[in-house]
Amino acid sequence: MCGIVARIGRGNATETLLSSLESLEYRGYDSAGIAVQNGSGVKVHKCSGEVSDLKSSLDHEPHGNMGIGHTRWSTHGPPTDENAHPHTDSAGDVAVVHNGVIENYDELKAELQENGHEFESDTDTEVIPHLIDEYRSETDDTETAVRRAVDTLEGSYAIAAIVDGEEAVYAVRKGSPLVLGLGADEWYLASDVPAFLDHTDEVIYLEDGDVVVLEPDSYRLTDAEGTPVERSVETVDWDPEDAGKGEYDHYMLKEIHNQPSSLANTIDGRVDDGEISLEEFPPGTFADVDTVQFVACGTSYHAALYGSQLLRSAGVRTDVIRASEYETATGPVDENTLVVAVTQSGETADTLDAVRKGADRGGRTLAVTNVVGSTIARESDDALYIRAGPEVGVAATKTFSSQAVTLALLTQRLAEDVPEASPPGDQAEMLETLADLPAHVETILESTHAEELAREYLGSESYFFIGSGLGHPVSLEGALKFKEITYEHAEGFAAGQLKHGPLALVTEESPIFAICTGNADGKTKTNAIEAQSRGAPIIAVGSADNPIADVAETTLEIPDTHPVWAGLLANVQLQLVSYHAADLLERPIDKPRNLAKSVTVE
Structure with missing residues (x-):
């Protein structure tokens, strides 16, 4: 779930690498780093924390027309400076960034250590530059060394590597996403398109086994056997x-x-x-x-x-x-x-x-x-x-x-x-x-009192979300949003299940959000009233005339619509409640702890 980037072309790569990493922080933000090749060695800069921490740690902007970068979501080893990517071989000649999991890294690491390689991190990734270095000493050809290195790996990976003295970026994909961006005077690689969307909308989605070599004026794409392959160039229609x-x-x-x-x-x-x-x-x-x-x-x-x-x-x-x-x-x-x-x-x-x-x-x-x-x-x-x-x-x-x-x-x-x-x-x-659904959402955004409600119930022990029929998946989603970004306890239930155990947790400090869709709301009302009798405040989420409005403390209103779409309108109100509660708690809303956007590891 990490994010990797690479860039090669004219001009300095550093600013592009850093901005690209900022665009990929939804994939991980435990640590960040870049490696730049400038003709006088591979310069690595990395640290724990977010990309902003990396930027502030740079006392000058490293210069070079090519480089790689990484923003990390930790799997092997805690988020420390040592575990941040890029990783290098012992001499610092080969730098690698990696998204994925190397399942046989313990075995590979032990073999490399027996051959004299020294390791500085707890990560699985660090075996890769050492393997490339090992095979370069045998073949004197980096592309061959990269191929031999990945042939030994078990697991999933998207890898980008640079080598001292070579104007090239080497990349391989197996089981983790990797996209090639085609610019006018430069090439890009990234885990996801937003990394380089400011620079180009022409992309090639690499497939498993693809090996790409980027040079300042060209790129070469081959399969795992080294046979040249063609992949279609697609235009991304995102602004x-x-x-x-x-x-x-x-x-x-x-x-x-x-x-x-x-x-x-x-x-x-x-x-x-x-x-x-x-x-x-x-x-x-x-x-x-x-x-x-x-x-x-x-x-x-x-x-x-x-x-x-x-x-x-x-x-x-x-x-x-x-x-x-x-x-x-x-x-x-x-x-x-x-x-x-x-x-x-x-x-x-x-x-x-x-x-x-x-x-x-x-x-x-x-x-x-x-x-x-x-x-x-x-x-x-x-x-x-x-x-x-x-x-x-x-x-x-x-x-x-x-x-x-x-x-x-x-x-x-x-x-x-x-x-x-x-x-x-x-x-x-x-x-x-x-x-009418888009206009109805707009109405909610213009009229909601979700912020005031979030403030009123801030500091509660628990937050429960209930609904019947199509209100049930909305209750689950509402609770998930709340716990993801507020770090407060929240649970969603089918309304009828509240009394089969969860009611034991209900107190006057447990607000109940009751989703009303206009269909199967009777069960939701019955169970909301049972919770209310135990002291829980009830917040109805539905149309102005929803069946719970007369007993609820307040209603987060949605426009009248067909029951199939009512749940989606209710969900918008719940998104806003979660957002404002998290904002009041000063949580890092876009980067909740321990989570990443795209879960690319099992």
């Missing part, structure tokens, strides 16, 4: 401004406020004259499907729950499986099984593994993701993009909304295609009201 904070204090707040436009983009062209219009999946596409399996993690799992409820209510056999548990929790899979992977980044390791296992068992695979060219989009049989634009805040906001809408439309197409299934009787109304 560079979308990846910046703009006038907002935090990326998360910007991305919450970006939801009207991101949702409009998600919806655009997908409903035509009251009918589902998914260009990728015309009517009849799923006529041979009889079972759907959703696989996902975290926020994407909650979006999958949202979609699965809609699909199940239409009469389609549906399972929702946490991707990390797919191998042990899944039922039978055959050619009539559709495995739908939901992942914002398209690089989530557990979800990728689940999709591969589903395909191996004969299932058809479909990726619902935000990133064109991502690994899961390339490896799945089909892909459906949520079109939310770049999301930098670690806590997902606009991508959840766009995932849920995309899945709702997909479920309607499935319900129309799958034999013996049927769309809901009010599908026309559902699709008609979808067009």
